[in-house]
Amino acid sequence: MELSDLLGQTSEWLKGTGDSSDIVVSSRIRLARNLEKIPFSHWANEKQKKQILDIIKPVVINHELMKEHLFCIIDELDEVDKNLLLERHLVSKEHIQPGGSKAVVIKNNETLSIMINEEDHLRMQAIKSGFNLQGAWDIVKVIDEDLSGKLEYAFSNNWGYLTACPTNTGTGMRASVMLHLPSLVMTNQINKVLQAIAKLSLAVRGFYGEGSDATGNFFQVSNQITLGYSEDEIIDSLSRVIKQIISQEKQSRINQLNNQRKMLEDKIWRAYGVLSNAKVISSSETIDLLSNLRLGSDLDIVNGINSRFINELFIIIQPAHIQKVAGKKLNSAQRDEKRAEIIKDKLKK
Amino acid sequence: MELSDLLGQTSEWLKGTGDSSDIVVSSRIRLARNLEKIPFSHWANEKQKKQILDIIKPVVINHELMKEHLFCIIDELDEVDKNLLLERHLVSKEHIQPGGSKAVVIKNNETLSIMINEEDHLRMQAIKSGFNLQGAWDIVKVIDEDLSGKLEYAFSNNWGYLTACPTNTGTGMRASVMLHLPSLVMTNQINKVLQAIAKLSLAVRGFYGEGSDATGNFFQVSNQITLGYSEDEIIDSLSRVIKQIISQEKQSRINQLNNQRKMLEDKIWRAYGVLSNAKVISSSETIDLLSNLRLGSDLDIVNGINSRFINELFIIIQPAHIQKVAGKKLNSAQRDEKRAEIIKDKLKK
Numbered sequence: 001m002e003l004s005d006l007l008g009q010t011s012e013w014l015k016g017t018g019d020s021s022d023i024v025v026s027s028r029i030r031l032a033r034n035l036e037k038i039p040f041s042h043w044a045n046e047k048q049k050k051q052i053l054d055i056i057k058p059v060v061i062n063h064e065l066m067k068e069h070l071f072c073i074i075d076e077l078d079e080v081d082k083n084l085l086l087e088r089h090l091v092s093k094e095h096i097q098p099g100g101s102k103a104v105v106i107k108n109n110e111t112l113s114i115m116i117n118e119e120d121h122l123r124m125q126a127i128k129s130g131f132n133l134q135g136a137w138d139i140v141k142v143i144d145e146d147l148s149g150k151l152e153y154a155f156s157n158n159w160g161y162l163t164a165c166p167t168n169t170g171t172g173m174r175a176s177v178m179l180h181l182p183s184l185v186m187t188n189q190i191n192k193v194l195q196a197i198a199k200l201s202l203a204v205r206g207f208y209g210e211g212s213d214a215t216g217n218f219f220q221v222s223n224q225i226t227l228g229y230s231e232d233e234i235i236d237s238l239s240r241v242i243k244q245i246i247s248q249e250k251q252s253r254i255n256q257l258n259n260q261r262k263m264l265e266d267k268i269w270r271a272y273g274v275l276s277n278a279k280v281i282s283s284s285e286t287i288d289l290l291s292n293l294r295l296g297s298d299l300d301i302v303n304g305i306n307s308r309f310i311n312e313l314f315i316i317i318q319p320a321h322i323q324k325v326a327g328k329k330l331n332s333a334q335r336d337e338k339r340a341e342i343i344k345d346k347l348k349k
Numbered sequence: 350m351e352l353s354d355l356l357g358q359t360s361e362w363l364k365g366t367g368d369s370s371d372i373v374v375s376s377r378i379r380l381a382r383n384l385e386k387i388p389f390s391h392w393a394n395e396k397q398k399k400q401i402l403d404i405i406k407p408v409v410i411n412h413e414l415m416k417e418h419l420f421c422i423i424d425e426l427d428e429v430d431k432n433l434l435l436e437r438h439l440v441s442k443e444h445i446q447p448g449g450s451k452a453v454v455i456k457n458n459e460t461l462s463i464m465i466n467e468e469d470h471l472r473m474q475a476i477k478s479g480f481n482l483q484g485a486w487d488i489v490k491v492i493d494e495d496l497s498g499k500l501e502y503a504f505s506n507n508w509g510y511l512t513a514c515p516t517n518t519g520t521g522m523r524a525s526v527m528l529h530l531p532s533l534v535m536t537n538q539i540n541k542v543l544q545a546i547a548k549l550s551l552a553v554r555g556f557y558g559e560g561s562d563a564t565g566n567f568f569q570v571s572n573q574i575t576l577g578y579s580e581d582e583i584i585d586s587l588s589r590v591i592k593q594i595i596s597q598e599k600q601s602r603i604n605q606l607n608n609q610r611k612m613l614e615d616k617i618w619r620a621y622g623v624l625s626n627a628k629v630i631s632s633s634e635t636i637d638l639l640s641n642l643r644l645g646s647d648l649d650i651v652n653g654i655n656s657r658f659i660n661e662l663f664i665i666i667q668p669a670h671i672q673k674v675a676g677k678k679l680n681s682a683q684r685d686e687k688r689a690e691i692i693k694d695k696l697k698k
Contacts, residue, residue, distance in 0.1 A: 262686060266628035273626030279615035337611060 001070040001108050003081055007316075007324055011088055011110040011127075014315065016307030018130020022298040023246050025178040025218070025311065028089075029136040029235075030125040031144055032163045032172035036152040040164035041117045049101035049117050056116050059150045060105045065112060065143050074102040080329070083320030089127065091115055112139055119164045120172075122147075131242065133175050133235045141231075160227065170227030175235050177242050178207075182217040182295045183252035186267075193245060194219075200241055201225050207287070207314075216287035216314070221245070253299060268296030276347045280333075281340045286317045305347075313346060350419040350457050352430055356665075356673055360437055360459040360476075363664065365656030367479015371647040372595050374527040374567070374660065377438075378485040378584075379474040380493055381512045381521035385501040389513035390466045398450035398466050405465050408499045409454045414492050417457040424449060429678070432669035438476065440464055461488055468513045469521075471496075480591065482524055482584045490580075509576065519576030524584050526591050527556075531566040531644045532601035535616075542594060543568075549590055550574050556636070556663075565636035565663070570594070602648060617645030625696040629682075630689045635666045654696075662695060 013026040034040060035055060038048055061071060074082065074096060082096040090113045091104050103116040115123040124147075126139035154162040161172040168174070184190040194204055207218040221242065223234050256264050271292035275281075294310045296302035315321060322335045322342065330338060362375040383389060384404060387397055410420060423431065423445060431445040439462045440453050452465040464472040473496075475488035503511040510521040517523070533539040543553055556567040570591065572583050605613050620641035624630075643659045645651035664670060671684045671691065679687060 262629055266630075266689070269626040269628055270623055273622030273624075274619055275622075277618040277622030279618055280611055281615075340615070 001068060001106075003070060003072060003077070003084070004324065006070070006084065006088060006110070007321070009110075010308060010312050011315070013089075013111065013127035013129045014308065014311040015129045016311050018128060018132045018135075020246050021130035021307060023180055023249050024131035024242070025180055026127050026129055027131055027133045027136050028125055028127045028174075028176045028178070029133060029140045030123060030174040030176070031140055032120040032161065032168045032174075033122040033124070033144070033147070033151075034154040034162060034164070035121050036154045038121070041119060041121060042164060044117075046100050049099075052121050053101045053103055053116050056122060056151065057103065057105070059147055060114050060116070060143075063143055063146060065139070066105060066107055066114075068108040070106040070108070072104050072106075074098075074104065075100060080320045080323050083318075084324055087315060087318040087320050092118060092123070094118060095123075112143065114143075120168070122151075131177065131239075131246070133177065133239055137175075137231065137235055167224070168226050171229070171231050171234060173226055173231050173234055174222050175238050176205075176220050176222030177238070179219045179221060179242070179245060179249070180217055180291065180294060181219055181245070181249050182291055183256055184249050185217045187252055187256065189248070189252060190219075193248060197221060197241065197245075200237075202238065202241060215284060216291035218291070253295075257299060264295075264299070265301055268292050268299075268301050272296070272302060272347075275343050277344070278340045280336045281343065282336055283317055283319065283339065286339060286343065287314065290314055290317075309346075313343065316346075317343060350417060350455075352419060352421060352426070352433070353673065355419070355433065355437060355459070356670070358459075359657060359661050360664070362438075362460065362476035362478045363657065363660040364478045365660055367477060367481045367484075369595050370479035370656060372529055372598050373480035373591070374529055375476050375478055376480055376482045376485050377474055377476045377523075377525045377527075378482060378489045379472060379523045379525075380489055381469040381510065381517045381523075382471040382473070382493070382496070382500075383503040383511060383513070384470050385503045387470070390468060390470060391513060393466075395449050398448075401470050402450045402452055402465050405471060405500065406452065406454070408496055409463050409465070409492075412492055412495060414461060414488070415454060415456055415463075419455040419457070421453050421455075423447075423451040423453065429669045429672045432667075433673055436664060436667040436669050441467060441472070443467060444472075461492065463492075469517070471500075480526065480588075480595070482526065482588055486524070486580065486584055516573070517575050520578070520580050520583060522575055522580050522583055523571050524587050525554075525569050525571030526587070528568045528570060528591070528594060528598070529566055529640065529643060530568055530594070530598050531640055532605055533598050534566045536601055536605065538597070538601060539568075542597060546570060546590065546594075551587065551590060564633060565640035567640070602644075606648065613644075613648070614650055617641050617648075617650050621645070621651060621696075624692050626693070627689045629685045630692065631685055632666055632668065632688065635688060635692065636663065639663055639666075658695070662692065666692060 038052055041049060060066060061069060085091040086096055090106050095102060095115050095118045101117050104113060106113045112126050124140055124143060126136040128135040156162055160170040163169050163172055181190060184193055197204055201224050203222050203224045205220040207215050223238050271289040275289050290310055290313055297305045297307060297310060317339050319335055322338050323330050326338050387401055390398060409415060410418060434440045435445055439455050444451060444464050444467045450466050453462060455462045461475050473489050473492060475485040477484040505511055509519040512518045512521055533542055546553055550573050552571050552573045554569040556564050572587050620638040624638050639659055639662055646654045646656060646659060666688050668684055671687050672679050675687050
C-alpha cells in the first residue's frame with residue numbers, strides 16, 4: 001500500500017457504524033510497550049533507536065493482522081504526508097517531529113497502527129467506529145500477545161509494563177472514546193459534565209488528542225490511571241461513564257427537539273447553507289459547521305447526508321488532506337479556497 | 350383599488366430599471382403645499398382638518414393622473430395596513446400616527462402618492478425607478494400645476510411656498526435618491542463620502558427616510574436647501590453629486606473585483622446560502638444579506654436573480670408585509686419564522 005492510497009478510502013473508524021454512532025464517533029485502545037535492556041526512545045542514541053526499529057519492524061509487519069499494511073519511516077516523509085497521517089489519527093503529534101528511526105506500520109483499513117520509537121518503543125492502537133472499546137481491545141490484545149512471544153517486553157512483576165512516562169506504567173493502556181456532544185454544548189450543560197469527568201480521574205481532550213482544544217463539539221474522553229487496575233476494569237469503568245454521557249446528550253437532544261426545534265433547525269440549515277455556498281472557509285469554521293450538520297443528520301432534520309459522509313468531510317478538509325487533493329503545497333489562503341471548493345463538490349453529490 | 354391589492358404588485362419604483370439602477374434604487378421628488386387662510390395641520394383643530402381634507406380630496410382624486418387610485422383615511426386603517434403603506438414608502442412615519450382627517454391618495458402603480466394633513470396640508474411625491482429625478486419631477490410638476498389652478502396655495506412673493514416647517518419653505522421641494530453603496534461601505538470609504546455630502550448641504554438618511562439608520566448599505570441623499578434656488582437648480586445640483594457618488598461606487602466595485610474577487614464572491618454566496626436555508630431570520634439580518642445578494646446580481650456573480658426580484662424581497666420581508674401575507678397578526682418570533690419561509694420559497698423559484 002502507498003501512503004497516497006489512504007486518500008481514496010474512508011478509515012474504518014469513520015464509517016459511522018457501531019453502537020451509539022450518533023454520539024460516539026470512535027473508540028480507541030492504545031498500548032505502550034518497551035523492549036528490555038534498551039533505553040527508552042528519548043534516552044536512546046541513534047544507534048540504539050535503529051536497533052529498536054530493526055528488532056520491532058519485522059515482527060510487526062509479519063504479523064497476520066498486518067498482512068496488508070503501509071510502512072513509513074517518519075523522517076522520509078515530507079511535511080504534508082506527515083500531517084496527513086496525523087490528521088487521520090494514525091500517528092501522534094509528537095511522533096511526526098524529526099528524529100531518526102521513528103516509524104509507523106498501518107493496517108490497510110486503518111483500524112490498527114503501530115508507532116515505533118515514539119515516547120515508548122512501541123505504541124499500538126486499534127480504533128473502531130462507534131462505541132466499541134471491546135472491539136478495539138480485542139484487536140490490540142491479539143497483536144500484543146503475539147508480539148510478547150517474539151519481543152522481550154520491559155515488565156516488572158511489581159509495576160507491570162514499564163514505560164517512558166510513569167503515567168503509562170502498569171497496563172500501558174489508554175482507552176479513549178471520541179464523543180460528539182453538540183446539544184450539551186449548546187445548552188451550556190457541558191461544563192458540568194466535564195467537571196464530573198475530571199473528578200472520576202478521566203481526561204478530556206479535543207479532536208486531535210493531547211494538547212488540542214475541543215473543536216466542533218468533539219470531546220475525547222480517556223482513562224488517566226493505568227496502574228492498579230486490569231485492562232478489563234479500565235475499559236469497564238470508562239464505559240460506564242461514557243454510557244452516562246451518551247444518555248445525557250440524548251436527553252438534551254430530545255429536550256431541544258421538543259422545546260427549541262425551530263432554533264435547532266435554523267442552526268443546522270444555516271450550516272448547510274454556508275458550507276454549500278462559501279467560496280473561502282477556514283478549517284475551524286468548517287469543523288464547527290460540520291458539527292451542526294452532523295447533529296442535523298443524527299436528528300433526521302437534514303436527510304440524505306449520512307454520518308459516514310460527514311465524518312469523512314471532517315478529515316478531508318484538514319490542511320494536509322487539502323494539499324494532497326490539490327497535488328501541491330498551498331498557503332493558508334489558498335487552502336481556504338480549495339477547502340470551500342471540495343466541500344461544495346461533495347455536498348452537491 | 351383595495352389596499353390589499355398592493356401586495357400583488359411590484360411598486361413601479363422597485364422595478365430595477367432606469368439609469369444606473371445597479372446603484373440607484375429610486376429617485377423621488379416631494380413637494381409640500383398648504384392652503385391659504387387655514388392653519389397648518391398641526392395648528393388646525395379637528396374641524397379645520399376635516400375642512401382641509403374636504404377641499405383637497407376631490408381635487409386630487411379627480412385629477413387625470415389619479416384616475417386609478419387608492420384612497421385611505423389613516424385612522425380607519427389597522428396597524429398592519431398603516432405599516433404596509435410605510436414599508437412601501439407611500440406614507441411617512443409621522444403620517445401614520447393617530448390624528449383625524451389624515452389621508453393618502455395613491456396612484457395605482459405607486460409612482461405618485463399624496464398625503465393630506467401630514468405636517469403640511471399636501472405632500473405630493475413621485476417616485477421613479479433608477480436615477481431619474483427628472484422623471485419624478487415631470488410627474489409631480491404636472492399635478493402641482495393643475496392643483497394650483499383649483500386650490501389656493503399659501504404663497505408669498507418673498508418666500509415662495511409657505512410650509513409648516515421653515516426648512517421646506519420656498520420651493521417646498523425635497524429631491525432624494527436612494528443609493529445602494531455596498532462597496533464603499535465594505536472598503537471603509539463611505540464615511541469620507543458622507544462627510545463630503547454633508548459639506549454640500551445635502552442630507553443623508555437610511556432606508557426608511559428621516560430618523561432611520563443606514564441599513565443594508567442603503568443611503569437616501571436629499572437636498573436640505575429649499576429656498577433661494579429654483580426646482581431645476583435643486584435637481585441639477587443634487588444630480589451632479591449623485592453622479593460623483595455613483596462613479597465612486599462603480600470604481601470601488603471594479604477595484605474589489607480586481608483585488609478581492611474571492612472575498613467578494615464568498616460574502617455574496619454565503620448570503621445566498623443563509624437566505625435560502627435559514628428557518629428563522631430577522632428583518633435587519635435579511636436586509637444586510639439581501640444587500641450582498643443585490644451586489645452579487647449587479648456584478649454578475651450570482652446569475653438568474655435580477656434587481657427587481659431582490660428589490661421586491663426588500664419590501665415583502667418587512668413586518669407588516671409578512672403579516673399581510675400570513676393573513677394574521679404575528680409576534681416577532683413568528684414573523685422571523687414566516688420571513689425565512691417566504692424568502693426560501695421565493696429563492697427556490
